[in-house]
Amino acid sequence: MRIVYTTEHKIHAPTFEVYEEERSAYPEVPDRIEMIARTLEDNGYADFIEPEHFSTRFVKRIHHPNYVKMLEKRSNAIREGQAFPSYFTRDTYAPITPGTYEASLRAVDTALMGAKLLKDGEKLVYSLCRPPGHHAEHVAMGGYCYFNNAAAAADYLSAYGKVAILDIDFHHGNGTQDIFYHRNDVLYVSLHADPNEKYPYVSGFTSEIGVDSGKGFTKNYPLPLTTTEAVYRKTLAKALLDIEEFGPDYLVLSAGFDTYIKDPIGKLGLDIPSYQRIGKEIATLKLPTLVIQEGGYMVDDLGDIALSLVRGLTH
Ligand code: Q9C
Numbered sequence: 001m002r003i004v005y006t007t008e009h010k011i012h013a014p015t016f017e018v019y020e021e022e023r024s025a026y027p028e029v030p031d032r033i034e035m036i037a038r039t040l041e042d043n044g045y046a047d048f049i050e051p052e053h054f055s056t057r058f059v060k061r062i063h064h065p066n067y068v069k070m071l072e073k074r075s076n077a078i079r080e081g082q083a084f085p086s087y088f089t090r091d092t093y094a095p096i097t098p099g100t101y102e103a104s105l106r107a108v109d110t111a112l113m114g115a116k117l118l119k120d121g122e123k124l125v126y127s128l129c130r131p132p133g134h135h136a137e138h139v140a141m142g143g144y145c146y147f148n149n150a151a152a153a154a155d156y157l158s159a160y161g162k163v164a165i166l167d168i169d170f171h172h173g174n175g176t177q178d179i180f181y182h183r184n185d186v187l188y189v190s191l192h193a194d195p196n197e198k199y200p201y202v203s204g205f206t207s208e209i210g211v212d213s214g215k216g217f218t219k220n221y222p223l224p225l226t227t228t229e230a231v232y233r234k235t236l237a238k239a240l241l242d243i244e245e246f247g248p249d250y251l252v253l254s255a256g257f258d259t260y261i262k263d264p265i266g267k268l269g270l271d272i273p274s275y276q277r278i279g280k281e282i283a284t285l286k287l288p289t290l291v292i293q294e295g296g297y298m299v300d301d302l303g304d305i306a307l308s309l310v311r312g313l314t315h
């Protein structure tokens with residue numbers, strides 16, 4: 001397994017989010033990726049590669065050019081503090097800091113590099129993207145996300161075949177859904193906490209199935225907060241059937257670890273060994289697979305969770 005990683009994610013490090021009118025510590029910290037990288041390396045997954053610099057043309061295929069320009073300008077203009085540009089943000093969970101644009105571009109590069117390796121014949125690649133991406137919509141940031149890494153990778157791969165995106169982050173990937181809602185060459189399937197209860201609140205319902213020729217190519221599986229591993233895997237089996245029926249050439253796995261039982265933001269009934277079993281089930285698809293890092297906030301355990309998932313995907 002190749003691992004795509006760059007230290008440049010560290011230049012994006014917001015200090016606070018706004019939550020219920022109060023400032024609170026920002027949970028999407030650089031240590032998340034460092035922990036995963038170090039644990040994988042210590043356990044024999046040491047084939048690290050730096051992402052190339054891809055053209056921003058790839059970003060502008062999935063985000064409005066004005067949005068891309070805004071993020072560049074606002075990041076570069078800021079001297080201290082954080083900005084929340086009203087028109088282009090969905091919530092108060094994606095502050096712009098001086099390093100946000102550069103780091104977000106490098107996260108997209110990290111995803112695109114993985115996509116390129118898959119296109120060139122690699123069977124499993126793990127792109128250690130940070131900041132995460134699946135809440136980033138065509139014209140809006142939100143939920144710790146600025147550019148949609150998984151969407152960039154899926155769009156890149158769609159030139160070479162049919163692509164399925166399986167999103168197992170705790171939260172619904174409203175951004176990824178938004179970007180592919182009208183398309184039938186990229187299937188988006190998501191398992192996530194019931195949006196009646198959890199962020200992003202306004203999307204991720206079963207009634208959202210796509211639009212125009214994209215109708216039927218979005219599939220949402222909202223889960224109750226009491227979901228156990230058994231229920232989770234039963235739902236995953238349905239999602240995998242959707243993917244098999246679609247018959248893709250590539251799989252992009254939006255891997256968030258905030259479904260972990262000890263996660264401070266998400267949490268469903270999954271423990272560390274659960275991820276190995278989940279990985280094993282996903283591997284039954286026998287598809288070239290690109291893992292894209294999304295959320296997961298229990299920093300101390302993120303490495304072990306990633307390792308567990310990778311063991312499942314590779315055995
Ligand atoms: N302070 C991802 O997992 N709500 N984003 C947090 C707690 C926002 C999560 C509220 C959650 C966004 C990529």
Ligand code: ZN
Nearest residue numbers: 169170171295
């Ligand atoms: Zn999440």
